[in-house]
Amino acid sequence: MGPWGLPLLVATLAGCLFPTRGCVICDPKVREALNSLEMDYLPGHLEANHQKKVMEKIKQAVEDFKDLPFDEDSYMGVVDEATLEKASWSLLKDMKRITDSDAKAFCPNKCGLMLQPLIWCSTCQKQVHTCRKSKNCGEREVKVHQMEDMILDCELNWHKISQGLTDYSFYRVWKNNSETLVSKGKEPVLTKTMVRPKDAGTYRCELGSIQSSPATIIYFHVTVLPKRIQEEIPSPNTETQDETALGEVALDLPHTTVEPQTPKPEQLLRRRLFGVLIWGLVVLTVCVLTAILFSRSGKVVDFIKSRFSSGSRAA
Incomplete structure (x- = not known):
């Protein structure tokens, strides 16, 4: 506006x-x-x-x-x-x-070169206005752990509404100020997977334009931190004690106490029924043997009595 x-x-x-x-x-x-x-x-x-x-x-x-x-x-x-x-x-x-409505005024870019399409009220014609500011858009500190992904985002909020922009170019800057091109294209983000300590250093992102001057330049200082330590939680089925080899002494190993397992109600009922059945068979067996014994003892008495009476008659 x-x-x-x-x-x-x-x-x-x-x-x-x-x-x-x-x-x-x-x-x-x-x-x-x-x-x-x-x-x-x-x-x-x-x-x-x-x-x-x-x-x-x-x-x-x-x-x-x-x-x-x-x-x-x-x-x-x-x-x-x-x-x-x-x-x-x-x-x-x-x-x-x-x-x-959040109407924007001239040149919303705080840095860089922006080609802003505007409608001039005097003629009602659309023209491209050049907003020239410092092409250096600052430096950013990026910290990433080893074996994780490094993401460098070079896009600014006014890039999408600017005209005349070309490609994003990412360079690796070495200590002798020489540079190596890492990637170039329309994608404003550089992603490197599974970074290692050798990936630490300075990177430069440059957004080109149709004019001779680049639109924006951003520096990234990347620090690669040590690999994250992940604590492993043992499975409930995993043994908590290592087997000790023959002749070795296990020191400071916690003693695990194995608690007796409480039988289930169904198992207790089965055991009680089985015990009652055994005792019933024992009692039945004793009764049968007692009856047989008494029946046989009665016959022996009758035999003795008959022999005694026959002996008396002969005398």
Whole structure:
């Protein structure tokens, strides 16, 4: 958005207010919104040398409407509270719509060369504006552990809206300031898998443009840290003690106590039933043997009695 586009837009929006438009400057909420526009919004969307002039024109455009009567019977210099609230609400809504649109000003790039397509209000023609700033966009520290992936991201937020950009080139910078090309292409990220200590050092990323000067240059200082130590958790089925070879003495080995396993209820019931069955068979066997013994002892007594009586008769 050009330096004069914003006040003209606000002035146009103010022209769509209810009657008594000029009185909206009396509403504290309007004054607060104008102050927020000046202190919070414009610094990030407009160059510093234009901010004061823009705010003066915005405030003057809002105040000037009190001098423009609608008809012969209207007077803009007085208003009731209900009408002031409606008029203020209309202006605040339109101002919020402007700030929420996040319109960008000239050259949003903080570094590098940006070719920004713009529409020139005087001719309504689209042209490419060259935003020239320091091509060195700083240095970044990257730390990665050994055997992990190294990722160097060279993309800045304004690269996607800039025109005339070509390829990203990644170079390895050596101690004697010589360079080796690592990769080149449209991809802004360099990824190297399973890095080793020899991969530590300085890398340079350069984004080309259709002009002779590169768009951006970023340096990466890579430090390769030792490999991460991963603690292994033993499986429940893994033995906790190593087998000691014959003739060796195991020192400071924890003694594992094997707790007796408690039989399940089904096993206890089976054991009790089996015991009752055994005892029943024993008792039955004893009863049968006792009966047989008693029956045989009765026959022996009868035999003795018969022999004794026959002997008496013979005498």
